Amino acid sequence: MEAMVLKMVGQRIRDLRRQTGLSQEELGEKAGFHFSYIGGVERAEKNITLVNLQKIADALGVPINDLFVYSKYTSNKNNDKDNLLSSIHEKLISMEKSDLRKVQLFLSDFF
Incomplete structure (x- = not known):
């Protein structure tokens, strides 16, 4: 282990x-x-x-x-939510800081 x-x-x-x-x-x-x-x-x-x-x-x-x-x-086995969150996290990690700010603004406006 x-x-x-x-x-x-x-x-x-x-x-x-x-x-x-x-x-x-x-x-x-x-x-x-x-x-x-x-x-x-x-x-x-x-x-x-x-x-x-x-x-x-x-x-x-x-x-x-x-x-x-x-x-x-x-x-x-991961459930669908865990898989989706993991996929989103992987994409966010590779983004530039300026692009992350855009995502944050989009999410704030959307939700």
Whole structure:
């Protein structure tokens, strides 16, 4: 069970890194780690500390809690609402701040 958390967080970091267009080397440089450490985290070979998770989240430009949004990596069946929320969240993460403001205004006006 412990290894499953490492695997899901590692996969999430890999996905976020790829979404931002960073290589392992570039992410490592931004976070202050060697690229081999980033690779070890992504492959669940490293038991990463919370301090290091925060450094990686900062380097990726996401809040640390985004590293734990890994419902798509679990084998549990998600209901339709969870799937929809996850899909929306993935789209929002990749958006620029100015576009997020537009979405916020739209939602405020719509609801």
